[in-house]
Amino acid sequence: MMRRIAIGLFVLLLVMRLAHRAHAVEPAEMLADPALEARAREISKDLRCLVCRNENIDDSDAPLARDLRILLRDRLSAGESDRQAVSYIVERYGEYVLLTPPADGSALVVWLAGPLMLLLGGGLALQRVRRRANAAAPEALSPDEEAALAEVLHRKP
């Protein structure tokens, strides 16, 4: 009976995500050159801490995130461009490490879904609204209806 079902998942997932969030970039890791450090921080925000849940390496306190931060700073200090440093990390850890999905192949779907939906929905809505606006003019009554109306209007109460 003592299944470990106790801690609700809602809570658990939240917590697993947050447990390591206490402090991320340590002062000792930071580069002396402020421009280089700023670049490193910017790139870090788009790299996933691979053992965490939906957390970038800049925010994560996990040891792996720390290793990645230091690796990234080493590459940048060695004079690599942002792109070179990132692709080096992607080569080693796979594209899963990128928090922004690449815009190619099947991953294109996430990028195109919104705009396509807007076009499709917008087109449909416009067509409906147009039809609606055209239907605005009331149709003329048929002769039978005219007769019925006249009868109703002239009937004595």
Place this chain on the structure above:
Amino acid sequence: MIVEIGHFALVLALAVALVQTVLPLWGAERGDLRLMGIAGPAAVVQFVLVGTAFGALTLAFVTSDFSLALVVNNSHTLKPLLYKIAGVWGNHEGSLLLWVLALAGFSASAVWFGQGLPLRLKARVLAVQGALGAAFLAFMLFTSNPFLRLASPPMNGGDLNPLLQDPGLAFHPPFLYLGYVGLSMSFSFAVAALMEGRVDAAWGRWVRPWTLAAWIFLTIGIALGSWWAYYELGWGGFWFWDPVENASLMPWLFATALLHSAIVVEKRESLKAWTVLLAIMAFGFSLIGTFIVRSGVITSVHAFAEDPSRGVVILFLLVVFVGGALMLFAARAGALEAKGVFQIISRESALVANNLLLCVAAFVVFIGTIWPLVSELAFNRVISVGEPFFNAAFTPFFVGLALILPIGSTLAWKRGDLNRSAFGLWPVAALAIAIAGLAYAVTSGRTLLGPIGAGLGAWIIFGALADIWGRTGRGDLAGRLSRLTRLPRADWGRIVAHAGMGSVIFAAAAMTAWVSEDIRVLKAGESFALGGYEVQMVAVNDVQGPNYSAVQAEMRVTRDGAEVVRLYPEKRFYPVAGMPTTEAAIDYGLWRDLYLVIGDPQEGGGWAVRSYIKPFANWLWGGALMMAFGGLLSLTDRRYRVAAGRGRVPVAAMLGTSKG
């Protein structure tokens, strides 16, 4: 004994829910008054029974009854009372019980406040509510029973997670659940209307208050969660685009769309089928959110302790209820003929655009949330969809929404005059652009995000002011002012909620764009400059809390030599759970928050200290509160109070209206 009473009440509630589902539905088909009449009392009894069960569980938590497995795993005798109570819903089983309690509460409210409803519609609404209740009660009793006893109770419990021992998070889940579950009312009204084959202005008037109530709760729940993340996580982020957050954002977006389209049904008898569909979708996404959160499928890449079997049950319920409702919709939507006609330039069209943008935004969130799973299963490609994606893909639709909002809300129904609306809004547009320009100049052009946010925020807020002023008609100032005080509360609600939205947009942009951050090692006595302030670490002390021990820094913040505030950031350790937490010290202000965090002790002495100045942070939560308050104003509008109080009608007459 009390626990057994609670358990028994829960089983009884399931039986009552089944009765509440079957008999009224049958009665509504046959036109049998007595069978339909069962729905009301059954809903109230169900609420009382589930309330009893909830009370029993709460009592077990408060008295630390460690013969209950749930209490053992989520409580501790040393825990403060508030968190003992919050522990009731700080876990899967208890939160499910709260979910069902909210569901039964909404059904009972429909009985109490819905006295003017046609009997047949009411019977069907309550029957659908009953079916939902029965499904979730069965789910709880058969797979996640909160009342399971232990053969040998331990001496003490395992404690609630320390991160959750916090007033913000104690009340976050109840609000969120009230929001999720409140949408079930919109769903039930939609399904009942489809059964009747009729949607009219009266239906719009009945469904809108429930949607509004759910929306208010959702708004507050999301804001509380965001605020909690801000002060508790130690670096002042407020939104992470995490699946759990997205799960609450999607229903909110749909509920917002539904709120607006229900107005069109109520006032103009148009967009009926669409509104019914939205009501189904809004609750459907509540269930999808529940599924995402509890099954853990979305995050399965690094499995923690999720239980897929629960996910399967929720998925099954989702398919049955939403699938069933959609099939009913496909069969009956054609019968919902629209009456009101409108031109392309009209308030109706503006609301269609609002709905379109909100739904597309929700769709983007949905695709982004599930795509990692789909990609892995279907394309064998493991990718991440994270914060940068959502910021880039979601924001444009919200910017579009912000742009059309002031124009749409000043357009006339049926046939609007764009020129006239634009005429009133020119000053607002000029003001917004001026503010954006000023923001750009003052911040020396570091980023465009801040100025755009400031411009959009100003556009919406001043647009709302222009809107309410426009409501007062023509004439001299005194006349307009006096009319201003007599405007319906719904108008005020709209203005306040829209202005709140503007404040949220502005604050989100400002906090992201203009934050200043500092990370350094500091020894006691040392100080540093932070954006015009001087921060000095006076001392670092050990302190003892009721169920934790902590390292606490005393930080003195001065400006031009004068003391502004003393802040006490802490690093806590909870021995029972074995977990450290960071307690940021925040000096809240109208224009900025000062946010200090103490980290680990460093080799060679000193402590890691991070400090932030978060500009306009309180405008975010203030804006969210304004939105909720606007909703509340709208909810108390006279027309709903009148509709609710219109109760004392003979039964035969009410049945007559439902037949007609």
